[in-house]
Amino acid sequence: MDRTPGERVVTGDSSPVTDTGKALVGRSQRFELDDRVPVSISVSVPVTAPTGTDSSRDPADSCERRVRSFPIQWADSTGLEIAGYGVAARITADGPDRFDRVRHQAGELFDRLEYDGPATARPRVFGGFAFHDDRTSDPTWEGFDSAAFVLPAVQVVRTGEDENWVTVLASDDEAAVDRLERWAEWLQTAPEDAPTSSADHGPGVEDTSRTTTPAEWTAQLEAALERIDDGDLRKVVLAQALTATLEQSLDLGQTLERLRSAYPTCYRFAIGGERESGTFFGAPPERLVFKRGETVETEALAGSGPRGETPAEDERHADRMLADDKLRREHDLVVEAICGQLEPFVDSLSIDDRRVRRLANIQHLRTPISGTLTEDRHVLELAEALHPTPAVGGVPPDLAWETIRDTESFDRGWYAGPVGWFDGDGDGEFAVGLRSGVASDDQVTLFAGNGIVADSDPEAEWEEVQLKFRPILEALR
Numbered sequence: 001m002d003r004t005p006g007e008r009v010v011t012g013d014s015s016p017v018t019d020t021g022k023a024l025v026g027r028s029q030r031f032e033l034d035d036r037v038p039v040s041i042s043v044s045v046p047v048t049a050p051t052g053t054d055s056s057r058d059p060a061d062s063c064e065r066r067v068r069s070f071p072i073q074w075a076d077s078t079g080l081e082i083a084g085y086g087v088a089a090r091i092t093a094d095g096p097d098r099f100d101r102v103r104h105q106a107g108e109l110f111d112r113l114e115y116d117g118p119a120t121a122r123p124r125v126f127g128g129f130a131f132h133d134d135r136t137s138d139p140t141w142e143g144f145d146s147a148a149f150v151l152p153a154v155q156v157v158r159t160g161e162d163e164n165w166v167t168v169l170a171s172d173d174e175a176a177v178d179r180l181e182r183w184a185e186w187l188q189t190a191p192e193d194a195p196t197s198s199a200d201h202g203p204g205v206e207d208t209s210r211t212t213t214p215a216e217w218t219a220q221l222e223a224a225l226e227r228i229d230d231g232d233l234r235k236v237v238l239a240q241a242l243t244a245t246l247e248q249s250l251d252l253g254q255t256l257e258r259l260r261s262a263y264p265t266c267y268r269f270a271i272g273g274e275r276e277s278g279t280f281f282g283a284p285p286e287r288l289v290f291k292r293g294e295t296v297e298t299e300a301l302a303g304s305g306p307r308g309e310t311p312a313e314d315e316r317h318a319d320r321m322l323a324d325d326k327l328r329r330e331h332d333l334v335v336e337a338i339c340g341q342l343e344p345f346v347d348s349l350s351i352d353d354r355r356v357r358r359l360a361n362i363q364h365l366r367t368p369i370s371g372t373l374t375e376d377r378h379v380l381e382l383a384e385a386l387h388p389t390p391a392v393g394g395v396p397p398d399l400a401w402e403t404i405r406d407t408e409s410f411d412r413g414w415y416a417g418p419v420g421w422f423d424g425d426g427d428g429e430f431a432v433g434l435r436s437g438v439a440s441d442d443q444v445t446l447f448a449g450n451g452i453v454a455d456s457d458p459e460a461e462w463e464e465v466q467l468k469f470r471p472i473l474e475a476l477r
């Protein structure tokens with residue numbers, strides 16, 4: 001693997017490998033950006049960008065390079081948007097202790113990083129975990145380890161208060177200052193070429209193919225229902241995959257903008273696999289965990305129903321969902337499990353009222369859950385304890401896991417795994433990688449699933465799964 005001088009590639013069990021042995025130095029600067037230009041577009045247009053975007057080049061090199069790879073993207077419902085360019089370091093891990101290994105390696109990395117700037121713009125690593133803990137051989141997920149995080153060489157942040165910051169990393173102070181100047185200048189001028197809103201159509205879908213036919217789905221559900229009737233399995237989430245072949249090549253910046261306009265209260269993310277592999281992206285509604293200082297926040301999001309044609313019909317569906325026995329059982333299993341998973345970490349837990357979360361395509365039952373940590377914890381410890389919640393796995397977890405493995409005919413890869421970021425203090429946020437797809441040149445493979453409990457009806461479950469494909473499918477059409 002060729003490496004940028006100063007880049008640390010940290011993989012598996014190895015200690016950080018450095019070319020120069022130097023520390024990484026981070027510098028940041030505020031800049032003005034026309035607020036009509038979304039960050040996801042302003043930094044994703046294939047215009048000439050300053051160096052440091054290409055990990056095979058010396059970031060201190062002053063010649064300009066085209067932006068080849070799509071940057072890392074993260075956005076949450078507070079208006080925080082982050083784009084990351086280039087790789088200052090990459091951390092990967094496989095196997096059952098992957099959370100620990102990532103935490104340990106990131107700790108070493110952050111220890112060597114000197115950052116002098118505001119907390120808003122602090123360096124973060126971005127990435128996620130596959131649903132299962134072993135490495136997949138499925139070609140759809142080529143380039144995706146079962147855990148992978150990137151420390152971007154350049155991080156552009158737009159805060160919820162519309163402040164813009166750029167943070168660069170380099171192997172010494174002089175290089176950092178020089179790079180920062182070039183990036184700040186470029187960011188203030190380049191977005192003028194950028195489109196200011198999402199396109200009114202996506203790349204177009206030529207064809208779709210499914211992993212699971214309706215008949216296979218019914219057979220899978222019946223087998224799962226038998227396991228529920230016969231034994232200790234109480235809930236399992238079963239999923240399907242659908243591959244869309246595109247008419248034109250995908251513009252991920254525009255696709256994320258389309259997802260923003262349709263799902264403004266959801267997360268948005270995009271993260272590439274290693275080298276020339278695909279990009280995993282999506283607009284998940286579900287928070288796995290947010291941790292800042294001693295505060296931890298999560299939620300149970302489980303139990304779904306359709307949107308109505310009118311506000312009154314919407315309300316009727318919502319009322320029915322709140323009163324429905326099967327949905328309540330399914331939802332309560334998730335609340336109970338999350339509380340059990342968090343209890344060892346917190347002094348007190350607060351469970352808010354159950355409510356309905358209304359999205360453009362679907363409604364979900366939602367219960368916010370928060371707590372105060374008994375001692376300092378890393379967000380990865382909490383993510384590990386919570387993943388997978390029974391909103392995407394099942395109850396009890398080991399039987400659900402086994403049922404998913406035995407039943408699904410495709411590899412989930414990073415679908416339904418934790419995706420997000422963390423910083424040097426172990427604060428961070430992870431969404432559940434839902435309403436998502438993995439994009440390669442001319443195709444996107446989408447994933448969606450639903451919780452199955454006793455009384456689940458295969459046909460109704462099929463319909464709900466189709467609703468969950470819609471966010472990405474519609475963004476592509």
Ligand SMILES: C=C(O[C@@H]1C=C(C(=O)O)C=C[C@H]1O)C(=O)O
Nearest residue numbers: 301303304391434448449450451
């Ligand atoms: C599994 C998915 O969604 C999850 C399952 C839900 C359900 O069973 O009702 C609802 C929200 C999500 O927690 C998905 O979007 O693929």
